[in-house]
Amino acid sequence: MADAKVIPFDDDRSRGSGSGAQRPGRRRGASGRRAGSGSGGGELGEVQRLPGRGPEQADEPVERPGSGASGGLEQRVAAGLAFLRRRLTGEYEVDDFGYDAELTDQVLMSLLRPVYEKYFRVDVKGIENIPDKGGALIVANHSGTLPLDGLMMQVAVHDRHPADRHLRLLAADLVFVLPVVNELARKLGHTLACAEDAERLLEQGELVGVMPEGFKGIGKPFSERYKLQRFGRGGFVSTALRQGVPIIPCSIVGAEEIYPMIGNAKTLARLLGFPYFPLTPTFPWLGPLGAVPLPTKWTIQFGEPIPTDGYPPEAAEDPMLMFNLTDQVREQIQHTLYKLLVQRRSVFF
Structure with a gap:
């Protein structure tokens, strides 16, 4: 072999000449391979491996064009340009209520997600209680001065289900x-x-969310935090009974402290046409900076569904049944709130 290293034998038999000299036999090298004969008749050679090219070493994979980080970037840029083209040409769909699924998935949820994940650091429990398909009515407590709790609940369902x-x-x-x-x-x-819109969505198999406390819940003073207000007249129960969909109680902890409402400028609220004008430790005293919510730690828990498909159609007109179911949902949410508050280590951590 051309690359073989010649190793001379010190044996006297290999030095002899003439017909009486014995031809040396082939031996195995240290690696256990049989060494082939060299160029000389009385010399043996041992094959050496080339540095870094052992037989056990496989060839490194070759990166194909369009793969890796550059390929992913190209795909994202192409998808973004296609999205802009559809927005500019109007080639996108919205439903009868104005819902734009593409804009929600690609833009609006992307804007809300950092607030959900990094700022409020939302923990979600009981997501398995939401059915995979079919209509359902999620009923949650309402708080926080501004309705950020509804948006965070929407992101939780979208990202975690x-x-x-x-x-x-x-x-x-x-x-x-x-x-x-x-x-x-x-x-x-x-x-x-309103009942009409809610029933239409439930008929289409949509997941509908409602916060029955309304402005009484979101605009209550900080001293009444986590104390549920009246749940209206039970209209959401009537809607669920008519459609035969389950009611899923939802408890949200953390929203009460983002804007601690210590006062209400009622005169200013009437002038502006608002149900209340909040006064907090930072707003309006710090101007726009006071409108930044406090970075509290949130927990959203979805409770076990309350079925309604076992009731007859006329049950939706039974005021006593609606009262009992409304009270059951309210008590379940309130009990879960107290339980989560006991488990919470800190408002901010």
């Missing part, structure tokens, strides 16, 4: 008269808090 379900929230009239907020709420899938 294995079936990638979308939560359609029922919102107050005020949401749909405010500039910009009105359009964004529609795009996110929110609709007016």
Whole structure:
């Protein structure tokens, strides 16, 4: 072999000449391989491996064009450009309520997700209690001065549910008269808090969310935090009974402290047409900086569903049944709130 190293033998037999000299036999090298004969008749050679090219070493994979980080970046850029083209040309779909699924998934949820994950660090429990398909009514407590709790609940369902379900929230009239907020709420899938819209969504198999406390809950003073207000007249129970969908209680801890409401400027609220004008330790004293919520630690827990499909159709008109079911949902949410508060280590951690 051309690359063989010649190793001379010191044996006297290999030095002899003539017909009486014995031909040396082949031996195995230290590696256990048989060494081949060299160029000389009386010399043996041992094959050496080339440095770094042992037989056990496989060839390194070759990166294909378009793969890796550069390929992923190209795909994201292409997807972004395609998204912009569809928005500019109007080639996207919205439902009868104005819900824009593509805009919600690719833009609005992406804007809310850092607040959900990094700022409020939301823990979600009981997500398995939400069905994978079919209509259901999620009933939650309402707090925090501004309705961030509804948005965080919407992100929790969207990101944590294995079936990638979308939560359609029922919102107050005020949401749909405010500039910009009105359009964004529609795009996110929110609709007016009325029985007709709720029943239409449930008939279509949508997941609907409602916060029966309304402004009484979100605008209550900090001294009454985590004390549920009246749940209206039980209209959400009547809606669930008519559609035969389960009611899922939801308890949210952490929203009460983001804007501790220590006062209410009622005169200013009437002038502006708001149900209340909050006064907090930071707002309006610090100006726009006072509108930044405190970074509290949140927990959202979805309770066990309360079935309604076992009741007859006329049950939706039974005021006593509606009262009992409303009270059952309210008590379950309140009990879970107290339980989560006991388990909480700190408001901020």
